[in-house]
Amino acid sequence: MFNILQKSFSIGSATADYPNIPPRLAEQFRGCPEFDFDAWSDARPAAEVCPTGAIALHDGDSLRDVTVDYGRCIFCGECAEASADGAVRITRNFELAVTDRRDLVLTAEYTLHPDGSHAELQSTNSGPSAEIPARRIAAAIHHLLGRSLSIRQVDAGSCNGCEQEIVALNNPVHDIERFGIHFVASPRHADMLLVTGPVTRNMELALRKTWAATPEPKVVVAVGACGIGGGIFGTNYATMGGVDAVIPVDVYIPGCPPRPEALLHGILLALGQVRQSMGSHPRR
Amino acid sequence: MTTFFNELHDRFPELVRSVEEPVSNQVVILLNGPDVTAMVKHFLAEFQARIVTVFAEDRVNLEGVFYVYYVFDRPGDKSWVILKTPIPENVPSFPSLAAELPAINWQEREIQDWFGLEAAGHPNPRRVALHDNWPDVHPLRKSFPLDSVLPPLEGERHVYRPTYGEGVFQIPVGPVHAGVIEPGHFNFAVAGEPILYLQLRMFYTHKGTEKLFENLPIHRAVFLAESISGDSAFSHGTAFCQAVERAAEIEVPKRAQFMRTILLELERIANHVADVGAIATDVGFAIANAHAGRVRELVVGLNEALTGSRVLRGMVAVGGVRRDWQRDQVEAIGKTLNVVEREFRDLVAIIQSSDSTRDRLEHTGILRPDKALTLGIVGVAGRASGIDRDIRRDHPYEAYSQLPFKVPVYQAGDVRHRMQVRIDEVGESFQLIRAALARLPEGSHHAPTQPMPPGRCAMGAVEGWRGEIVHWVRTGEGNRIERCKVKDPSINNWPAIVEAVEGNIIADFPVINKSFNLSYSGTDR
Numbered sequence: 017m018f019n020i021l022q023k024s025f026s027i028g029s030a031t032a033d034y035p036n037i038p039p040r041l042a043e044q045f046r047g048c049p050e051f052d053f054d055a056w057s058d059a060r061p062a063a064e065v066c067p068t069g070a071i072a073l074h075d076g077d078s079l080r081d082v083t084v085d086y087g088r089c090i091f092c093g094e095c096a097e098a099s100a101d102g103a104v105r106i107t108r109n110f111e112l113a114v115t116d117r118r119d120l121v122l123t124a125e126y127t128l129h130p131d132g133s134h135a136e137l138q139s140t141n142s143g144p145s146a147e148i149p150a151r152r153i154a155a156a157i158h159h160l161l162g163r164s165l166s167i168r169q170v171d172a173g174s175c176n177g178c179e180q181e182i183v184a185l186n187n188p189v190h191d192i193e194r195f196g197i198h199f200v201a202s203p204r205h206a207d208m209l210l211v212t213g214p215v216t217r218n219m220e221l222a223l224r225k226t227w228a229a230t231p232e233p234k235v236v237v238a239v240g241a242c243g244i245g246g247g248i249f250g251t252n253y254a255t256m257g258g259v260d261a262v263i264p265v266d267v268y269i270p271g272c273p274p275r276p277e278a279l280l281h282g283i284l285l286a287l288g289q290v291r292q293s294m295g296s297h298p299r300r
Numbered sequence: 301m302t303t304f305f306n307e308l309h310d311r312f313p314e315l316v317r318s319v320e321e322p323v324s325n326q327v328v329i330l331l332n333g334p335d336v337t338a339m340v341k342h343f344l345a346e347f348q349a350r351i352v353t354v355f356a357e358d359r360v361n362l363e364g365v366f367y368v369y370y371v372f373d374r375p376g377d378k379s380w381v382i383l384k385t386p387i388p389e390n391v392p393s394f395p396s397l398a399a400e401l402p403a404i405n406w407q408e409r410e411i412q413d414w415f416g417l418e419a420a421g422h423p424n425p426r427r428v429a430l431h432d433n434w435p436d437v438h439p440l441r442k443s444f445p446l447d448s449v450l451p452p453l454e455g456e457r458h459v460y461r462p463t464y465g466e467g468v469f470q471i472p473v474g475p476v477h478a479g480v481i482e483p484g485h486f487n488f489a490v491a492g493e494p495i496l497y498l499q500l501r502m503f504y505t506h507k508g509t510e511k512l513f514e515n516l517p518i519h520r521a522v523f524l525a526e527s528i529s530g531d532s533a534f535s536h537g538t539a540f541c542q543a544v545e546r547a548a549e550i551e552v553p554k555r556a557q558f559m560r561t562i563l564l565e566l567e568r569i570a571n572h573v574a575d576v577g578a579i580a581t582d583v584g585f586a587i588a589n590a591h592a593g594r595v596r597e598l599v600v601g602l603n604e605a606l607t608g609s610r611v612l613r614g615m616v617a618v619g620g621v622r623r624d625w626q627r628d629q630v631e632a633i634g635k636t637l638n639v640v641e642r643e644f645r646d647l648v649a650i651i652q653s654s655d656s657t658r659d660r661l662e663h664t665g666i667l668r669p670d671k672a673l674t675l676g677i678v679g680v681a682g683r684a685s686g687i688d689r690d691i692r693r694d695h696p697y698e699a700y701s702q703l704p705f706k707v708p709v710y711q712a713g714d715v716r717h718r719m720q721v722r723i724d725e726v727g728e729s730f731q732l733i734r735a736a737l738a739r740l741p742e743g744s745h746h747a748p749t750q751p752m753p754p755g756r757c758a759m760g761a762v763e764g765w766r767g768e769i770v771h772w773v774r775t776g777e778g779n780r781i782e783r784c785k786v787k788d789p790s791i792n793n794w795p796a797i798v799e800a801v802e803g804n805i806i807a808d809f810p811v812i813n814k815s816f817n818l819s820y821s822g823t824d825r
Contacts, residue, residue, distance in 0.1 A: 020653075023646055027591075027594070030594050040601075042601065042604040042605035042608075044606070044607070044623075065519065067520040067523035093608065093614060094614075169480045171476075171482050171505070173507055174482070174505070174821065175527045175528060175529060175530040175821045176530040176819060177533065177613075179480055180574075183480050184593070184600075186593070187590070188593060202478070216505055218503060218506055218824075220453075222504070226476050242527075251447070252446050252447060252448075252511065253437070253511070254507050254508035254511075255508060272613065
C-alpha cells in the first residue's frame with residue numbers, strides 16, 4: 017500500500033493538457049499531407065504509390081481531375097517522397113475531424129502536356145472549411161448533458177489499430193474522463209457511438225442493432241481511414257466500406273489510427289452535434 | 301538433412317515426387333496426390349514435428365490443380381518443411397487432419413469456405429470464415445472477382461451446441477462486447493457460476509485480406525500487411541517483407557536488420573506493458589493499469605520519434621526500412637529505455653506486492669502443458685504452459701542470431717504465469733535492444749530497388765509479441781503479389797481459451813481472455 021502511494025506522489029499528474037496546450041509531437045510525426053496545387057507538376061507518381069487510393073486521377077482528353085481524399089489517407093508519407101517537385105509536403109496537422117464527409121475531399125483540374133505532366137491548373141476545390149478549434153469546443157462542454165457524455169465503442173471490422181488509441185484515451189496521459197466523457201458497456205447507456213471500420217459483411221447486422229439500441233438523441237462518430245471510407249480494405253466481397261454505408265454518421269475522424277488527441281478533437285467536435293440534436297429532441 | 305529425405309523417399313516411394321530447397325531453410329516436398337495422412341503421422345511420430353499452418357492456392361488456370369500446403373517445424377532443425385499436395389479440379393477434396401491436429405481445425409475449414417475444397421472426414425465441417433448466412437461462394441478461387449457484390453445475406457443462422465441439465469443455462473456474449481475490444485461471439489454454458497463449456501464464433505471481422513493481396517503491387521501490399529492486426533503492425537509487415545525478400549533473393553542490409561530487430565522488440569514492450577496493466581485491471585487493480593498506460597505512452601512516444609507513427613506504421617519496407625535514423629534518434633532509444641525499465645520495475649513491484657491481485661491470478665485459467673502441446677499453442681500462451689518455442693531462437697531472422705536473449709518457459713499455465721512470461725520477456729527485450737544498439741552497424745538502411753521475379757514462393761516467420769506470425773507469398777507479374785497466406789498466432793490459440801476457462805467462474809473470464817489477448821482481426825483477416 018505504502019509503495020503504491022509513494023509511487024503516485026512521486027509521479028504527480030501525468031495528464032497532458034490538450035487541447036489547451038498543443039501536444040508534444042515527435043519531430044518525425046507524420047500528420048496529413050499538404051498539396052501545393054499550383055506547383056504540382058505531376059500527380060501520377062503520388063497516385064501510383066498511394067496505398068489506399070486516397071489520391072485518385074481521372075484523365076480525359078488533355079485534362080486531368082485529381083482527387084485527394086483525407087478520409088482515406090493513412091498518413092504514410094509516400095506521396096510526398098514520390099513527388100519530386102516538392103508540391104506535396106507532410107505536415108504535423110492531425111486535427112482533421114469534420115462533420116461533412118465532403119470537407120475531407122480536395123479536387124484539382126489540370127490541362128496536360130503531351131508527356132502527361134501538368135500544364136496548367138484550371139481549378140481547385142480546397143475542401144475543408146475552417147474547422148472549429150478543439151479548445152473552443154471544449155469550452156462548450158460545460159453546458160452539455162450535465163457535464164457528462166457516454167460513449168459506446170463499436171468495432172465493426174477494424175484491425176484493432178484504432179482500438180489501441182481509443183484505449184489510450186483512458187490512460188492518465190490523455191484521461192478523457194477529465195471532460196466528463198466516459199466509455200460505457202452498453203449502447204443503451206450511450207449518447208455516442210464511436211465506430212471503427214471497415215464495416216464487414218459479418219458485422220453489418222450487429223452494427224445496425226447496436227445503433228437501434230442507442231437512445232435518441234445520439235451521434236455517431238466514424239473513426240479512422242477504414243471507418244470513414246473502408247481505408248486500405250475499401251469495399252469488397254467481405255466489406256461494406258465506411259460506417260456511413262450502414263448507419264448515419266455525424267463526425268469523421270481521419271487517421272490510421274488517429275492519435276488520441278485527434279480522437280479527442282473529433283469527439284469534442286461531435287459534442288457540438290449532441291447539443292444541436294438535443295435542441296431538436298427535447299428531454300422527455 | 302539428406303538422410304531425412306532419402307528415408308522419406310524410401311518409405312513413401314509412390315507419394316514423393318520431388319524434394320527441393322528453393323529458399324535457404326525452406327524445404328518443399330512435392331507429392332503426387334493429396335493423401336498426406338500417412339506421411340504426416342510419420343512426421344509427428346518420428347520427428348516430433350509440429351504443424352505450423354495449412355493453406356491452399358488456386359492454380360487451376362495455370363497448372364490445372366489446386367495446391368494444399370502443410371508447413372511443419374521440427375525441434376532442433378532450422379528448416380521449415382513444406383508439403384505441397386496437388387488437388388485435382390474435378391475431385392475437390394483433401395483428407396482432414398483436424399482430428400489428430402486440432403491446431404488446424406479452423407484453417408482446414410477456411411480452405412473449405414474460401415476454395416470450395418472439401419476437408420474430407422473433418423469432425424466439424426461447418427462454415428467458419430464465411431458465416432452460415434453467406435451464399436455458396438468461394439472467394440479465394442481465381443474465378444471469383446474481388447469486387448463481387450453479394451446480395452443481402454439472408455441465409456440460415458448459426459446453431460450452437462445445446463447444453464442440458466438442472467440449473468444449466470447458456471450466456472451469449474457479443475459480438476459487440478462491453479469493453480473497447482474486437483468483436484467475436486462467446487456462448488458460455490454455465491452451471492451456476494462455473495463455466496462448463498465455451499463455444500466460440502469468430503470471423504466477424506473477415507475483410508477479404510488474403511484476396512486483397514492478390515494482384516496488389518508489392519509496395520502497397522506492405523501497408524495491407526500492417527493492417528492485419530493493428531497491435532502487431534510492424535511484426536506482420538516484417539513477416540510479409542521477409543517472405544518477399546526471400547522469394548526475390550533480396551539481401552537486407554545489416555543496419556536495416558538491426559533497426560528492424562529494435563523495432564520488433566519495441567512493439568513487444570509496448571504490448572506486454574499494456575497487457576500487464578490490463579490483466580491487473582480485470583481483477584480490479586486499476587492503479588497498476590494507470591501506471592502501465594503511462595509507461596506505454598513513453599514507449600509509443602519513442603516509436604513516433606523513430607518511425608513517425610506511434611504504432612510503428614509506414615516504416616518497414618521490402619529490402620529494409622523506409623527511413624534511416626540520425627544519431628539523436630538512436631540516442632533517444634537508450635535514454636527512453638532507461639526510464640521505461642525503471643518505471644516497469646516499479647509497476648511489477650506494485651502488482652507483486654498486492655496479495656489480493658496475486659490470489660486472483662494464481663491457479664486461474666489453467667492451460668495444462670499436455671493440452672497446450674496437443675492443441676499446438678504458440679507464443680506467450682505456449683511458453684507459460686511448457687512449450688519451449690520461440691521463432692527468434694529456433695529460426696533466427698534479422699539480427700537475432702547475433703544477440704543474446706533467454707526464452708522464459710513455465711509449466712503452471714495459469715493467468716499469473718502468462719503475465720510472468722510477459723514480464724520476463726520485457727526484461728529480455730531491454731537487453732536485446734541495448735545489445736543491438738551497441739552493435740548497430742553503419743551503412744545503408746535499404747537494399748537497392750529491383751524488379752521482383754514472378755512465380756517465386758517463400759515464407760516469412762516472425763515471433764510477434766503474441767507468438768508466431770507466418771506469411772507465405774507467391775510473387776506475380778509486374779511487381780505484384782499472386783497469393784499471400786497470413787497466419788496470425790491467434791488462430792492457433794483460441795482453442796486454448798476454451799480449454800483454460802473450463803471450471804472457472806464466469807467472472808474470471810475477462811482476465812483469462814485478457815491473459816491470452818488474442819487478435820480477432822488477425823484470426824479473421
